[in-house]
Amino acid sequence: MMLTDYSRIVVAYDHSELSKKALKMAMNLAKQDNIIQLYVVTVMQPIRPLPYSTYGYALAINRESQDKEFQAIRDEIELELKELPNKSKIVLLEGLPGQMIVEFVKEYDGDLVVMGSRGLSGLKELFLGSVSHFVVQKAPCPVFIVK
Numbered sequence: 019m020m021l022t023d024y025s026r027i028v029v030a031y032d033h034s035e036l037s038k039k040a041l042k043m044a045m046n047l048a049k050q051d052n053i054i055q056l057y058v059v060t061v062m063q064p065i066r067p068l069p070y071s072t073y074g075y076a077l078a079i080n081r082e083s084q085d086k087e088f089q090a091i092r093d094e095i096e097l098e099l100k101e102l103p104n105k106s107k108i109v110l111l112e113g114l115p116g117q118m119i120v121e122f123v124k125e126y127d128g129d130l131v132v133m134g135s136r137g138l139s140g141l142k143e144l145f146l147g148s149v150s151h152f153v154v155q156k157a158p159c160p161v162f163i164v165k
């Protein structure tokens with residue numbers, strides 16, 4: 019099995035410690051061969067309008083703070099990727115994380131996903147969180163789970 023069979027690596031990044039570890043792991047894989055490209059994908063949950071309200075203003079504030087949050091995550095990823103000579107791309111998607119990650123992998127022909135076993139929620143009873151569980155089941159390619 020050649021590492022270059024995995025030339026389009028998708029990293030699922032939610033800013034959790036394990037997703038940071040997953041990014042480092044994927045970067046180490048990528049450093050083995052210049053042909054490997056990295057896609058670092060972060061999925062934002064859509065902001066749902068609250069019922070019975072004139073919440074346009076509140077929504078605008080939410081949208082703004084979400085944009086700021088993503089900008090901070092993006093800066094953090096960019097800083098990390100700076101030392102990588104390979105081609106890489108930071109991608110923001112909106113929707114259900116598991117579904118969006120799988121759709122992205124299909125659309126962009128990803129051939130390996132690297133992600134954490136758990137993410138931000140921090141509940142430790144289960145080995146896999148709901149997002150990693152979903153992606154392992156539905157991804158069309160191998161999934162590398164960092165723990």
Ligand SMILES: Nc1ncnc2c1ncn2[C@@H]1O[C@H](COP(=O)(O)OP(=O)(O)OP(=O)(O)O)[C@@H](O)[C@H]1O
Nearest residue numbers: 030031032061133134136137138139147148149150
């Ligand atoms: N919104 C997201 N965008 C990109 N990757 C994500 C996102 N959420 C989770 N991931 C990826 O999935 C891995 C596992 O996180 P997951 O969300 O499944 O576990 P959890 O947060 O501990 O539990 P849960 O979200 O089910 O309550 C993370 O380390 C990260 O690689």
Ligand SMILES: [Mg+2]
Nearest residue numbers: 137138139147
């Ligand atoms: Mg989570």
